[in-house]
Amino acid sequence: AAGVIQSPRHLIKEKRETATLKCYPIPRHDTVYWYQQGPGQDPQFLISFYEKMQSDKGSIPDRFSAQQFSDYHSELNMSSLELGDSALYFCASSRGGYTNEKLFFGSGTQLSVL
Amino acid sequence: AQKVTQAQTEISVVEKEDVTLDCVYETRDTTYYLFWYKQPPSGELVFLIRRNSFDEQNEISGRYSWNFQKSTSSFNFTITASQVVDSAVYFCALSEDNNDMRFGAGTRLTVKP
Numbered sequence: 001a002a003g004v005i006q007s008p009r010h011l012i013k014e015k016r017e018t019a020t021l022k023c024y025p026i027p028r029h030d031t032v033y034w035y036q037q038g039p040g041q042d043p044q045f046l047i048s049f050y051e052k053m054q055s056d057k058g059s060i061p062d063r064f065s066a067q068q069f070s071d072y073h074s075e076l077n078m079s080s081l082e083l084g085d086s087a088l089y090f091c092a093s094s095r096g097g098y099t100n101e102k103l104f105f106g107s108g109t110q111l112s113v114l
Numbered sequence: 115a116q117k118v119t120q121a122q123t124e125i126s127v128v129e130k131e132d133v134t135l136d137c138v139y140e141t142r143d144t145t146y147y148l149f150w151y152k153q154p155p156s157g158e159l160v161f162l163i164r165r166n167s168f169d170e171q172n173e174i175s176g177r178y179s180w181n182f183q184k185s186t187s188s189f190n191f192t193i194t195a196s197q198v199v200d201s202a203v204y205f206c207a208l209s210e211d212n213n214d215m216r217f218g219a220g221t222r223l224t225v226k227p
Binding site: 033041042043044045056058088090092102103104105106107108110 | 149151156157158159160161164205214215216217218219220
């Protein structure tokens with residue numbers, strides 16, 4: 001069965017650069033979530049979208065923005081990258097708009113900021 | 115605010131031992147959902163179970179079992195006859211009526227042959 005696809009798997013950037021992470025949800029899933037997991041940390045919720053509209057916002061820095069497109073894929077845009085942004089970024093998808101549904105996670109994008 | 119505590123940072127067992135991973139949560143909502151996820155060394159997060167606050171029935175799935183007790187706000191996870199492939203970080207998570215699913219800090223389980 002198709003799973004959540006994230007690209008790229010690995011990304012290396014330098015400070016102050018920008019990065020774009022992409023997420024393709026499971027077919028017919030209308031909700032996308034972004035999580036950030038620092039080294040040895042638990043995943044932290046960043047932002048979510050339901051039916052192409054932002055549905056909830058967590059600890060996402062102002063330097064980051066995200067959107068969900070008409071085909072339900074989502075992109076996380078990160079600008080003015082800092083060393084502390086180095087983390088594993090997960091995307092998850094579900095149907096129906098709430099995390100009380102089972103979330104299916106992608107394999108993550110490992111971002112390294114040098 | 116919702117909060118999840120996994121007091122055990124790391125656990126090490128020998129293969130075939132049983133092991134219980136603890137999870138204690140805090141919430142003011144009467145409706146909430148609890149989850150367990152497994153994160154193997156490969157890094158992905160694998161869904162294991164979801165339980166809503168109105169269903170305290172314990173669940174067994176193969177070697178995995180979960181004990182949900184509202185009286186103690188706990189949702190513990192037991193692996194019976196552990197195997198090396200069970201080695202991973204296990205996260206307990208809580209979701210209320212919003213999109214902010216909060217994870218515990220995780221418990222790193224190492225199963226030695």
